[in-house]
Amino acid sequence: MIQSSGTAWVHLLRYLILLEGRQKNTLFQSLLYALCTAYIASLVFPAGVSAQTWNGLLWITLAFNSITALASSFERERSARYAYWSVLVPPALLYLSKFSINALMALALTLLNLALFALFIGWPPVESAGFVVHTLIGALGFAAVLTTTSGLSARSGGNWGLMAVLSLPLLIPGLLIGVKGGERLALGAPALEYSLGSLGLALLSSALGYLLFPYLWRD
Amino acid sequence: MKGVWWKSLSAILILYALVAGLLLPVPRLPILNETIRNLYFHVGMWFAMLALWAGSAWFAFRQLKTNAPEADRRSSAAAEVGFAFGILGLLTGMLWAQFTWGKFWVNDPKLNGTAISLLMYLAYFVLRSSVDDAHRRARLSAVYNLFAFVLMIVFIQVLPRFTDSLHPGNGGNPAFSQYDLDAGMRMVFYPAMVGWILLGYWILDILYRVRTLETVADSESALDLHSHP
Numbered sequence: 357m358i359q360s361s362g363t364a365w366v367h368l369l370r371y372l373i374l375l376e377g378r379q380k381n382t383l384f385q386s387l388l389y390a391l392c393t394a395y396i397a398s399l400v401f402p403a404g405v406s407a408q409t410w411n412g413l414l415w416i417t418l419a420f421n422s423i424t425a426l427a428s429s430f431e432r433e434r435s436a437r438y439a440y441w442s443v444l445v446p447p448a449l450l451y452l453s454k455f456s457i458n459a460l461m462a463l464a465l466t467l468l469n470l471a472l473f474a475l476f477i478g479w480p481p482v483e484s485a486g487f488v489v490h491t492l493i494g495a496l497g498f499a500a501v502l503t504t505t506s507g508l509s510a511r512s513g514g515n516w517g518l519m520a521v522l523s524l525p526l527l528i529p530g531l532l533i534g535v536k537g538g539e540r541l542a543l544g545a546p547a548l549e550y551s552l553g554s555l556g557l558a559l560l561s562s563a564l565g566y567l568l569f570p571y572l573w574r575d
Numbered sequence: 576m577k578g579v580w581w582k583s584l585s586a587i588l589i590l591y592a593l594v595a596g597l598l599l600p601v602p603r604l605p606i607l608n609e610t611i612r613n614l615y616f617h618v619g620m621w622f623a624m625l626a627l628w629a630g631s632a633w634f635a636f637r638q639l640k641t642n643a644p645e646a647d648r649r650s651s652a653a654a655e656v657g658f659a660f661g662i663l664g665l666l667t668g669m670l671w672a673q674f675t676w677g678k679f680w681v682n683d684p685k686l687n688g689t690a691i692s693l694l695m696y697l698a699y700f701v702l703r704s705s706v707d708d709a710h711r712r713a714r715l716s717a718v719y720n721l722f723a724f725v726l727m728i729v730f731i732q733v734l735p736r737f738t739d740s741l742h743p744g745n746g747g748n749p750a751f752s753q754y755d756l757d758a759g760m761r762m763v764f765y766p767a768m769v770g771w772i773l774l775g776y777w778i779l780d781i782l783y784r785v786r787t788l789e790t791v792a793d794s795e796s797a798l799d800l801h802s803h804p
Binding site for chain 2: 501504505508511512513514518521522524525526528529532553557560561564565568571572
């Protein structure tokens with residue numbers, strides 16, 4: 357059983373990645389959004405920014421980029437294909453594969469944002485490796501929350517606005533721990549407990565999503 | 576009146592908290608001075624709020640398990656009453672903050688926790704109002720309710736450990752917790768908390784019954800439309 361659901365998960369994930377690759381609009385939209393926000397941030401602060409401001413700016417950008425990128429993760433299932441999905445795939449498995457692809461997307465977006473920030477605004481972090489890892493963990497937490505809220509907003513027939521309203525309050529805990537840990541790392545102080553706190557929050561959010569998703573998915 | 580004993584108990588305890596809370600002697604602490612009496616009222620709002628939201632999460636869980644419309648009505652009514660207590664807690668806290676910290680709002684982990692919880696429940700109300708189908712509304716809002724409640728509890732328990740709070744008893748501030756909450760204050764504090772929680776449950780009970788009557792009235796008027804086209 358575990359063997360077969362493991363294989364099913366791999367198949368689903370491959371299918372979702374293939375779909376993303378064929379319909380590049382979501383991917384493209386997220387790339388463009390990240391590029392625009394990083395560029396705007398550099399225009400707003402032409403003289404450069406302090407490490408704290410840089411860190412804060414990065415996390416706010418990451419939060420909004422993730423919401424925009426993952427808001428449409430259940431867009432396809434709004435159509436008749438939803439009926440097909442719900443018969444074919446157990447909801448928990450669908451959640452796992454959607455969370456996986458969203459996590460991949462969030463990680464890629466985060467790396468892209470870090471690169472764009474380094475290019476346009478500069479790279480103040482002292483503990484570079486630690487900072488990157490810490491930020492990636494934070495992005496994982498964002499993906500965990502956003503997979504559930506995106507499912508909720510798709511099932512309620514809401515638009516991007518509803519998605520943002522549902523997500524932002526739930527993102528604040530991860531955002532605050534992320535910002536505080538990131539600031540310490542940017543200034544060269546250790547922040548292991550913050551990274552672990554972020555990781556714990558990501559695990560908790562994904563476990564909750566996994567348990568609750570079947571209820572929101574079936575009618 | 577149904578449940579007359581606990582309703583009277585609630586009224587008596589709150590009356591006691593009002594009278595004893597304002598008249599009985601309290602410890603003289605720097606900065607806090609007489610504002611320490613706010614403990615009986617401000618903290619009571621939080622206790623009632625958390626109790627109601629815990630109840631709301633419990634009925635959200637029941638809703639997912641049983642699909643009963645009653646569970647959804649109880650869950651949403653508890654979220655609303657809890658929200659009202661949250662606003663009162665915020666206002667009593669802001670008033671207190673003005674006289675002890677000199678500002679109505681400061682950047683403090685406990686204040687952030689409150690603001691975020693209130694935002695979560697506002698989002699919950701927005702979600703409820705944006706779904707027309709009652710069955711689906713019940714289900715989706717129950718999922719959001721449970722998700723938000725667990726994250727909120729973790730957040731208000733965990734995040735304050737990462738930073739010092741200005742609140743009495745945290746980060747070396749003068750406190751009424753532990754050794755400072757003397758026997759006299761306990762005599763008022765605990766009954767007051769029970770009183771506020773019971774009052775919250777009382778209001779919830781009334782709101783739930785109003786909602787139930789509204790639902791019945793709605794379905795009867797729908798029947799009327801069918802019988803007299």
